[in-house]
Each structure stands twice: as C-alpha cells, then as structure tokens.
Amino acid sequence: MNYFDLPKIDLHCHLDGSIRPQTIIELAQQQNIPLPADNVEDIKPHLIAPETCPNLDEYLKCFALPVAVMQNAESIERIAFELYEDAARENVKYMEVRFGPLLHMQQGLTLDQIIGSVVKGIRRAEQQYDIHGNCILSILRTMPKDQINDVIDAGAKYLNNGVVAFDLAASELPGFCHEFIPYAQYALEKGYKVTIHAGEQGVGQNVYDAIDLLGAERIGHGIHITGHAGAYQLVKDKQTALETCPSSNVQTKAVNRLEQHPFKDFYLDNLPVTINTDNRTVSNTTMTEEVEKVMEQFQLSREDYFNIYQVSVEGSFASEEVKQHLLKFAQ
Numbered sequence: 665m666n667y668f669d670l671p672k673i674d675l676h677c678h679l680d681g682s683i684r685p686q687t688i689i690e691l692a693q694q695q696n697i698p699l700p701a702d703n704v705e706d707i708k709p710h711l712i713a714p715e716t717c718p719n720l721d722e723y724l725k726c727f728a729l730p731v732a733v734m735q736n737a738e739s740i741e742r743i744a745f746e747l748y749e750d751a752a753r754e755n756v757k758y759m760e761v762r763f764g765p766l767l768h769m770q771q772g773l774t775l776d777q778i779i780g781s782v783v784k785g786i787r788r789a790e791q792q793y794d795i796h797g798n799c800i801l802s803i804l805r806t807m808p809k810d811q812i813n814d815v816i817d818a819g820a821k822y823l824n825n826g827v828v829a830f831d832l833a834a835s836e837l838p839g840f841c842h843e844f845i846p847y848a849q850y851a852l853e854k855g856y857k858v859t860i861h862a863g864e865q866g867v868g869q870n871v872y873d874a875i876d877l878l879g880a881e882r883i884g885h886g887i888h889i890t891g892h893a894g895a896y897q898l899v900k901d902k903q904t905a906l907e908t909c910p911s912s913n914v915q916t917k918a919v920n921r922l923e924q925h926p927f928k929d930f931y932l933d934n935l936p937v938t939i940n941t942d943n944r945t946v947s948n949t950t951m952t953e954e955v956e957k958v959m960e961q962f963q964l965s966r967e968d969y970f971n972i973y974q975v976s977v978e979g980s981f982a983s984e985e986v987k988q989h990l991l992k993f994a995q
C-alpha cells in the first residue's frame with residue numbers, strides 16, 4: 665500500500681515537538697541562543713528522544729531547546745506554518761496542533777500574541793495547501809496553576825476560529841485529574857472541547873477520571889485502559905476516541921515494543937482508535953511512517969485504514985463543514 669498517498673488525519677501533534685531541525689538552528693542563531701551543534705545531522709541527537717528512553721520524563725527533556733526558540737511571534741508563526749506545510753506535503757488533510765501557551769512567555773509575549781501567532785501560521789498554510797487545522801491549548805501539569813484560567817480566557821477569542829480544545833500534558837501522576845476539575849469546568853463553560861493526556865504512564869484510572877471528572881471527549885494515548893476494566897468499559901460505552909501515537913508510545917515506554925501495543929485489540933473490539941504522530945521531531949516521525957508502522961505491524965487492510973480514518977474525522981474537533989470535506993477522501 666502506498667502510505668504516502670493515503671489521506672491522513674493527525675489529532676495529536678505537539679508544535680514544540682515538531683519543529684524542523686534546520687529551523688531550530690536558524691532561529692537559535694538569530695536569537696543568540698547557544699546550540700549544542702550547528703548542523704542538522706549533529707543537532708538531531710539533541711532533539712530526538714532515543715528508543716531507549718526509560719520513561720516519559722526523559723522524553724520530555726528533548727523539549728528544552730525547541731521551547732527556547734519559540735519566544736517571539738515571528739518564530740512561532742513560522743514554526744506553525746512549516747509544520748502544516750510538512751504535513752500537507754505528505755497528504756495530511758487535517759491536523760490539530762497542541763502547544764503550551766505558558767511556555768512561550770519568557771521574553772514578554774502575551775498569551776494573545778502566542779495563540780494568535782499559531783493561528784496565523786495555520787491560516788497561511790491553509791491558503792497554500794490542501795490542509796485544514798485547529799489548535800489545542802495544553803496546560804503542563806507540572807507548572808503552577810495560577811495562570812490556567814488566563815490561558816482559557818485568551819484562547820476564548822479564537823474559539824471555533826482556530827482554537828478548539830483544552831488539554832493537560834507533561835508528567836502523569838496517579839490521580840492528577842482531581843486537581844484540575846475547576847479548570848476543565850471553566851474551559852467547558854467557555855465552549856472548549858476537552859482532550860487529556862492520560863493512561864500513558866500506567867494509570868488506567870486516570871483515563872476514567874479524565875472522562876468522568878474532566879469531561880474529556882478524547883484521550884491522549886489511553887494505552888493503560890488495558891489494565892483497568894472500568895476505564896476500558898467507559899471508553900467503549902462513551903466511544904471516547906483514543907489518540908494513540910505508536911513511535912512515541914514505544915519511546916516513553918507506554919509499551920515496551922510496538923508488537924505489544926494494544927492498538928489492534930482496541931480496533932477489533934470497536935474502541936475508537938486513531939493514529940497520530942505526537943511529536944514529529946522528538947519522535948523522529950511523520951504521519952506516513954506512523955500509519956505504515958501500524959498497518960504493517962498489525963496487518964491491517966485498506967478497508968481497516970479507512971475505518972480508522974473515519975474514526976479520526978468523527979473524533980476531530982473540526983467544524984461540520986470541514987468534517988464533510990474530510991469524509992470525501994474516505995474511499
């Protein structure tokens with residue numbers, strides 16, 4: 665099968681984890697940020713998480729340099745544009761990109777400037793390529809909570825006009841959802857959709873809580889519902905879409921090897937599973953590669969692929985009009 669030609673949808677892609685290495689070098693040089701290397705080949709080992717990463721926290725260390733070059737509006741706009749350009753060039757028809765607005769305030773940018781720059785980059789790419797996009801605002805669970813509502817307020821201006829959802833990312837501790845109930849509630853009241861990174865680091869209960877306590881309509885990864893019957897059943901009953909990211913799931917040790925990934929079991933049991941990149945640079949991947957990995961590993965057919973594609977369309981936070989457009993590619 666020609667995986668490159670297939671129409672694709674990426675619902676789980678982090679902006680800061682998906683910057684072209686060459687762009688990081690150029691932006692660091694412009695901003696006088698010291699680099700560990702000044703050419704693409706030598707800088708890649710500093711940006712790509714190794715297969716031998718022991719856990720998610722080690723994986724997250726690869727984000728320091730990307731975040732350092734994302735502190736002015738032009739850089740953020742360029743990075744967003746280039747990400748959509750790269751995706752469009754491999755037939756990604758729709759992508760939801762997520763980022764943590766609070767990470768980009770180190771040089772005085774306002775939340776509005778940060779969010780507005782990402783939206784502007786997406787719009788520029790939409791004009792040039794056959795791709796559509798929206799943003800998801802991520803809150804890092806490790807950061808102080810005092811500015812979370814500011815992020816929600818700033819993004820509200822762009823709601824359903826570039827911004828669609830609220831997310832919690834970074835390290836995953838057991839029971840984290842309880843601390844975030846008022847913030848998720850506030851986001852829901854404003855009109856955001858909710859997707860939460862949960863069940864990535866062994867805690868199935870977190871998936872249950874993300875759906876039950878935080879109103880999540882989708883779950884980032886969700887792998888560890890395998891060990892939690894209640895969470896598994898809730899995902900199945902509510903048809904909560906799981907945003908799996910095969911390469912990243914191996915790197916962060918959500919699974920030890922791809923063959924142990926529950927993707928096919930989920931698919932065969934009619935759980936809504938989707939295929940996504942997570943981080944094109946940090947996980948050194950593309951949508952073409954992620955689709956190929958899953959299809960080859962689990963011997964899925966073209967018909968299976970389009971079933972998964974349709975689940976991605978239905979689970980997306982796109983407008984009805986965009987969803988109808990995306991469904992036209994589903995054959």
Ligand SMILES: O=c1[nH]cnc2c1ncn2[C@H]1C[C@H](O)[C@@H](CO)O1
Binds near residue numbers: 679681720834861
């Ligand atoms: O796979 C992930 N799990 C949890 N957090 C993640 C993952 N990939 C990236 N992040 C974090 C690091 C980024 O700085 C942040 C916002 O994109 O989200």
Ligand SMILES: [Zn+2]
Binds near residue numbers: 676678833861884942
């Ligand atoms: Zn993620």
